[in-house]
Amino acid sequence: MKxxxxxxxxxxxxxxxxxxxxxxxxxxxxxGVAASISDASDAEVIDCTxxxxxxxxxxxxxxxxxxxxxxxxxxxxxxxxxxxxxVTGFIMMPNTTPAIDNAGVVRTVLESARRARIGSSIYTAxxxxxxxxxxxxxxxxxxKNAGAVLLTDDGFPVDNPQVLRRxxxxxxxxxxxxxxxxxxxxxxxxxxxHEGSVSYSLGLPGIPSISEEICxxxxxxxxxxxxxxxxxxxxxxxxxxDTIWRAKQRGIRVTCEIAPHHLLFNHEDIGDxxxxxxxxxxLRTKEDNxxxxxGLIAGKFDVIATDHAPHTPFEKNQDFASAPFGITGLETALxxxxxxxxxxxxFGWDIIVKHYSAxxxxxxxxxxxxxxxxxxxxxxxxxxxxxxxxxxEFMKSKSLNTPFLDKQLQGQIERVIYRGEELLAR
Amino acid sequence: xxxxxxxxxxxxxxxxxxxxxxxxxxxxxxxxxxxxLALVGIHKRGVPLAYRIAHRLRTDHDLTCVVGTIDITQYxxxxxxxxxLPRLEGSDIPFDIDDAPVVLCDEVLFTGRSVRAAIDALxxxxxxxxxxxxxxxxxxxxxxxxxxTYCGDRITLPADQRVAVxxxxxxxxxxxxxxxxxxxxxxx
Amino acid sequence: MTPRKDLxxxxxxxxxxxxxxxxxxxxxxxxxxxxxxxVPPLRGRTVLTxxxxxxxxxxxxxxxxxxxxxADVTHFDVEFSSVVKGESILDTVETLEAMQLDYIVVRHKQxxxxxxxxxxxxxxxxxxxxxxxAHPTQALLDAFTAREVLEDLRGRRALIVGDIQHSRVxxxxxxxxxxxxxEVAYLAPGSLMxxxxxxxxxxxxxWQDAFDWKPDIVYLLRVQSERLDEPFFPSATEYHNNFGLTxxxxxxLNDRKLWLMHPGPVNRGVEITDAxxxxxxxxxxxxxxxxxxxxxxxxxxxxxxxxxVA
Numbered sequence: 075m076k077x078x079x080x081x082x083x084x085x086x087x088x089x090x091x092x093x094x095x096x097x098x099x100x101x102x103x104x105x106g107v108a109a110s111i112s113d114a115s116d117a118e119v120i121d122c123t124x125x126x127x128x129x130x131x132x133x134x135x136x137x138x139x140x141x142x143x144x145x146x147x148x149x150x151x152x153x154x155x156x157x158x159x160x161v162t163g164f165i166m167m168p169n170t171t172p173a174i175d176n177a178g179v180v181r182t183v184l185e186s187a188r189r190a191r192i193g194s195s196i197y198t199a200x201x202x203x204x205x206x207x208x209x210x211x212x213x214x215x216x217x218k219n220a221g222a223v224l225l226t227d228d229g230f231p232v233d234n235p236q237v238l239r240r241x242x243x244x245x246x247x248x249x250x251x252x253x254x255x256x257x258x259x260x261x262x263x264x265x266x267x268h269e270g271s272v273s274y275s276l277g278l279p280g281i282p283s284i285s286e287e288i289c290x291x292x293x294x295x296x297x298x299x300x301x302x303x304x305x306x307x308x309x310x311x312x313x314x315x316d317t318i319w320r321a322k323q324r325g326i327r328v329t330c331e332i333a334p335h336h337l338l339f340n341h342e343d344i345g346d347x348x349x350x351x352x353x354x355x356x357l358r359t360k361e362d363n364x365x366x367x368x369g370l371i372a373g374k375f376d377v378i379a380t381d382h383a384p385h386t387p388f389e390k391n392q393d394f395a396s397a398p399f400g401i402t403g404l405e406t407a408l409x410x411x412x413x414x415x416x417x418x419x420x421f422g423w424d425i426i427v428k429h430y431s432a433x434x435x436x437x438x439x440x441x442x443x444x445x446x447x448x449x450x451x452x453x454x455x456x457x458x459x460x461x462x463x464x465x466x467e468f469m470k471s472k473s474l475n476t477p478f479l480d481k482q483l484q485g486q487i488e489r490v491i492y493r494g495e496e497l498l499a500r
Numbered sequence: 501x502x503x504x505x506x507x508x509x510x511x512x513x514x515x516x517x518x519x520x521x522x523x524x525x526x527x528x529x530x531x532x533x534x535x536x537l538a539l540v541g542i543h544k545r546g547v548p549l550a551y552r553i554a555h556r557l558r559t560d561h562d563l564t565c566v567v568g569t570i571d572i573t574q575y576x577x578x579x580x581x582x583x584x585l586p587r588l589e590g591s592d593i594p595f596d597i598d599d600a601p602v603v604l605c606d607e608v609l610f611t612g613r614s615v616r617a618a619i620d621a622l623x624x625x626x627x628x629x630x631x632x633x634x635x636x637x638x639x640x641x642x643x644x645x646x647x648x649t650y651c652g653d654r655i656t657l658p659a660d661q662r663v664a665v666x667x668x669x670x671x672x673x674x675x676x677x678x679x680x681x682x683x684x685x686x687x688x
Numbered sequence: 689m690t691p692r693k694d695l696x697x698x699x700x701x702x703x704x705x706x707x708x709x710x711x712x713x714x715x716x717x718x719x720x721x722x723x724x725x726x727v728p729p730l731r732g733r734t735v736l737t738x739x740x741x742x743x744x745x746x747x748x749x750x751x752x753x754x755x756x757x758x759a760d761v762t763h764f765d766v767e768f769s770s771v772v773k774g775e776s777i778l779d780t781v782e783t784l785e786a787m788q789l790d791y792i793v794v795r796h797k798q799x800x801x802x803x804x805x806x807x808x809x810x811x812x813x814x815x816x817x818x819x820x821x822a823h824p825t826q827a828l829l830d831a832f833t834a835r836e837v838l839e840d841l842r843g844r845r846a847l848i849v850g851d852i853q854h855s856r857v858x859x860x861x862x863x864x865x866x867x868x869x870x871e872v873a874y875l876a877p878g879s880l881m882x883x884x885x886x887x888x889x890x891x892x893x894x895w896q897d898a899f900d901w902k903p904d905i906v907y908l909l910r911v912q913s914e915r916l917d918e919p920f921f922p923s924a925t926e927y928h929n930n931f932g933l934t935x936x937x938x939x940x941l942n943d944r945k946l947w948l949m950h951p952g953p954v955n956r957g958v959e960i961t962d963a964x965x966x967x968x969x970x971x972x973x974x975x976x977x978x979x980x981x982x983x984x985x986x987x988x989x990x991x992x993x994x995x996x997v998a
Contacts, residue, residue, distance in 0.1 A: 271884040275699065277799040277821030277856055282883075347800035391778060394800045395819070571715065574729040574757075574988070585689050585989060587708060590715030624724040 076100045077496075078114045079455065082122035084445050085129070087432040090422025097127060099451040102494035107447045125488065126456040128423060129431040129443045130162035132195075133404060134224070135307060135331055135379035138164075140183060142171025147384040147472045149183065152404070153190030155382070155471035159405040160454040162492045163195030164382075165438070168206070169229040175201035177216035184221050191497055197438070199224035202241045202252065208232045211241055218248050223438050226253035228307060229354075231289050233259060235296065242302040251329075251437070252297075253305040256289035256314070257281075257355070266395045268356040272341040278394060281356050283311040290314045298326045305437070306330040308381050310355035312365030319374045329376040329437060332429075334407045337367050338414055339477065349390045349397035350477040353383070370429065371421050376437060378430040380407050384473030402471050406478045408454075409462045412485040417458065455489035462486045507664065511653065511678035516636070519652030520549070523634050524556035526650045527603060528563050530632075536600040537565035538628075542572055542618050543589045548667040549636055550605035568593035570604075575617035593625050602628040603649070607665040609635040612644030637663050637678060653678075691991035694806040694813040697822035698863045706828070706867060709985045713832050716988075717981035719756065729988055730759035733790040738764045738780075738805075739816070740796040745952060746816050749976070750793045750825075753983035759791070777801060781808050790992045794818070799856075812990040814983075820854050826951055827860035829982040831868055833975050834905060837947055842869030847898050849875040849931060850909030850959055851920075853882050857951045858909060862889060873901055877931060879920040894930070895937055906941060907949040908933055911958045924958050933964045947971055 077099045083092035084107070098106035098114050106114070138152040147155075149166070156164055166183060168174030174183060180200055187196035200217035204210045206227040214225060225245050231254065232238040245252040262281045267273050269280020290306055294317065297304035309315050309330050318330045335353060340360050344351045351357055369375060383400025390397050408426065415421050432442045443452040463482040466474060490498040511519065531537050537557075541550030547569045557563040571589040573579065604618050615633055622631065632649035640656045657663070660683040666673040689708040698706075719725050735754035737747050747763070754761045764784070784792060791812045794802045799819035806813035817823040831841070838844050846865050852858045852874045862872045866888060873890035874881060875898045881891060892898040911927060921927045928934065933941075933948075938961065941948060948970045954960050964970070 269883065271886070274882045274884050274886075275859065277819050277859055279820075347803050388776075391804075393777065393796075393798045393804050395798045574727040579729055580991075583690065585691050585708075587689070588712045588715045588988075590718055620728070624726070625722065 076105075076114055076117035078111060078117040078119045079122045079127060080119050082125055082127035082455065084127050085423035085427050086444060087129075087424055087428035090424045092126060092423060097445060099491070099494055102451055104445065104447055104449050104451045107445060120455075120489070122455055124457070124459055126423060126458065127445055128427055128454050128456060129445055130452040130454055130490065130492065131160050131408065131430045132434040132440070133161050133164040133380055133382065133430075134377055134434045134437065135228075135333070136164040136166055136382045136404065137169065137384065137400070138166045138183075139384060140170060140186060141179070145386055145472070149186045149196065150190055151470060151472045152382070153187070153192050153196060155402070155404045155469070157192060157490050157492075157497045158468075158470045158487070160408050160456070160487045160490055161404055162192050162452055162490065162497075163435070163440075164197070164404075165224055166196065166198045167226065167228045168199050168201040173201045173206045174198055174222075175204050175206065175212040175217075177213060177220035180217045180220040180222050192492055195492075197221070197223045199226050199228070199253065201225070202227045202232055203237060206230055208234055208237060211237070211244060214241070214244050214250070215248055218250055222250070224253055224305070225250050226255065226307070228253065228255045231255055231257045231259065235292065238293070239296055239300060242296055242300040242304070246300055246302040251303040251305050253307050254289070254293045255307050256286050256293060258285045258288050261285035261288070264395070265356070266352060267344060268341040268358050270341055270359060272344060276344065276347065276394070281354070283313060283358065286311055286355050287314045287317060290317050294318065294321045294326060294328055297328055301327070303327045303329070305376075308333045308336065308355055308379070309366070309375070310336045310358050310362065312362050312369075315366060315369045315374055319369070331377050331379040332366060332370055332375040333379060333381045334403060334411055335381075335401060337363060337370065338410060339363075343477070344394075347394040348477070349392065349394055350401060350475055350479075352394060352397055352399055353381070353401055354399035367415075367420070370425065375429060377434040378407070378411075378426070379434065380404055384471055385475045386473060387475070390475045400475070402473055402476045405469055405471060406464060406476055408456070408487060409483050409485045410478060412456070412458065413483040417484050451491050451494040453491050454487055455491075457486045457488045458484070460486035460488075506682040507679045509677060510655070510663070510680050513676040516676050516678060519636055520552045521556055521560065523636070523650050523652050524553050524560060527553065527634065528557055528561035530649075531563070531601060534563065534565070534601060537563065538568060538595060538597055538600045538602045539565055540568045540570050540593065540602055540604050540618075540622060542570055542604060542606045542614060545607040545665055545667055545670060546605045548669040549607050549634070551669075553605060553634060566595045568595065570618055570621050572614060572617040572621050575621045577613060577617070591621065591625070597622070597626040597628045599627070599629045601630050601632070603632045603634050605634045607635070608637045608639065608663045609633070609646070609648050609651075610639055610641050610663070612642050612646035615646050616644050636665060639663055689989065691989060691994045693990065693992070693994040694802075695824050695986055695990060696802050696806060696813065696815045698824050698827050698860045698867070699822075701824075703867060706831070706864065709828055709982065709989060710832050710835065712985040712988060713828075713978065713981040716756075716984040717978065720977070720981070726756050726758055728758045730754065730757035730790075733759045734762060734787075735759045735791040735793065735987070736762045736764055736784065736789045737793045737816075738766065738784070738795075740766050740794075740801070741817070743795055743817070745976070746795065749979045750814070750816060750983055753980045753987060754791070756980070757984055757987055759987070777804060778808055781805050784811070785809050791987060791990065810993050812992045812994075814986060814990065817856055820856050821859065823856040823860045825979070825983050825986055826857050827864040828986065829975055829979040830861045830907070830949060830951075831864045832982050833949065833971050833978045834865070834870075834947070835868075836974065836978070837971065838904060840869075841865065843871070844869075844905070845871045845873070845901065845903045846905040846907055847873050847875055847901065847903035848907045848909065849898075849933075851880045851911055852876045852885075852909070853880045854912060855909050861907065873898060873903065875931065877921050877927070899940055903946060905947045905949055906933070908959045910951065910953065911955050913955070928958055932958060933960050935961055935963050938964050938967060941967065941969070945969065949975060952976065
């Protein structure tokens, strides 16, 4: 059975140009990409006129909440949410209950992941320390052998620099990247949002930018010292980004993530204590939004990652200080980035392909999925002329904690193809 | 939004003054030699009425009396249904009403509800010897068993018509007159 | 003036609404001179005080205000009920909703709780202080009190002294003073001065500079005892010496005939001395009396079930 995606505009990591082409798929492979393919009379023809065809996305920062917090999400619902957002592979964070901090839990979650439609593209991180308490090293080698691809205590920093140094040395020897959630707990205190003019007027304790920036600087120094590949998660401040960029220029093995919400929103969006805008690191300022966007375009970030963090309506319908940090992102990321940036000509499709498809995969030595002859057929058909309304019915995640709930945005993911199979067709 | 209201003059300045004069005469007749007579005007057009009556009592009958004002807003039985809340004027009764004859003054007596509210409000200031009611216009449509003690003029009107009294003392009234207005009813 | 459902902060009030509440407070205050201090507009209505943080003064003030409007007043004792049972705020609100209350007066140590409750009940919600966020009735009574002595506040200056960082009073009162045309300055130790306050507010780090600015009102904030345990300043003595209203500074107030305000309760020996409590131009007791009148005015204005402000 062949499928011919006719007259699509092909997005790639290398150029914002969108050459028109027909794409012929057979089995799990792309067997032809050409300006016009006419000798495929046995193929089902899918008219892609006016549509963008781009490599499927890969998210390296996802909270699937399994095991232990299945009321928020589980791997199955998370995988469906991912597909709904054009994401065909992701890395799960280990802040579950219990934490993914030993080979047994790694095997359990990976086994559960295999049952998903994109099961073989779901990976897990393991915790750096036991119970993510920052005290004793977790069973790193055993977790690696069981399939963990990354180490992180995400949600928490490793407070003790000595513990972090040992973890980095261990991670380096086992060739595992280590990802840091950067925060100095004492500086963040009881903060629930960015410390600034809005935290002043709302009377909420603030999380100062330096809380994140000092930890970024410290972790980079340790990474340099130990020679470990360090990935800085969800960078939210311009200063933090600059610190990382300078380290990269000095040749230090450091990479970093930008979350869509840190580009799209800032602390002023919190308005009347809207907990859908509560995340950690917090939404910073308009100036940070602008600097981070400029940084993304200039190539200062390696990957876009959502930090998809589902919470139940009950949990989010509390006062701001008590509500948990985090918003969902898998289902909204591509459409929201299209609506706010690509559609407005602020950046091109290459930024998405490079940072949300190619580089996240290559960071973990996984094969990328460019739309090319002989390549694996793993791509999205995106219709820029249609809109998406993020209704409850639309969402596949168990949770609805996104500011985009019931909002209509420009652009629609029409089809998601995974290894030749159409997982979604609208 | 300007509302189209049909209105006709019922009393001009002269006739209105005659009514007030008559009210004062009746009050003077009922309270000869009174030493502690108090007039209390109901906000807002009962207030100029009270002062006018007091003036006539003094000039025509050599009878002195004290004048107070009463804001019945908080005593109204329909307060909860107001879509626009009035700014409170406050009551100003700077004298002791205990054992005094008190004449409540209101420009129009219609349903009797305002007077009911005014009596309640007055009672929170003390225990008058008696409470009477002086009204410039008494029109039909009573919803409470209340009648004026003194009345300037008495008229019968269809339900959709209302009496509008104007006093020069009141901002934007600009004249002394009594009009009969047709629907739509507007809140005075 | 159109009735509103809730009073959650000063920021969301229009100038007309502020003027309406302040104007009506005066006739309410006049009632206190009568032997019958009660009027009937809230007859048959129920006002509930829901205090998650103890405050005898504020609670009493609301309860007296509600009683003088003829409302039935009830207190929901949070300490012994919901918190112990692990009930969430919204569970509690659901319970209260079933009681069909008309007004809920809320105090909580977390900012935004009154907003959360207001979104989930048809009753009118009045914020009686939430965390560091807002204390709108305090701000209104402060404005009313300041106007009693200064009349027109435009061009006048208020110096607010103390723990600005953790003070809902500083936030709300500075806002209403500015809305009424006053200039506002903060005087605080650096550790208690928020980093990003509105540009219009001047900041000082010592009394001398603050006095040079020529304030008309000196507004002292209470130093919360729990701050003494955290390293915001070395000791209560050091705070008093550097930022308290010492007798020497009180003399400056007296010489210049400046008005003194404080939201109460005071910490004698920390932000104020015994002499300060007896200062001739202290408005502290007047603030308490006006608090009742202003809260009556707020209750008169709010209407359960009215459309909430968007």
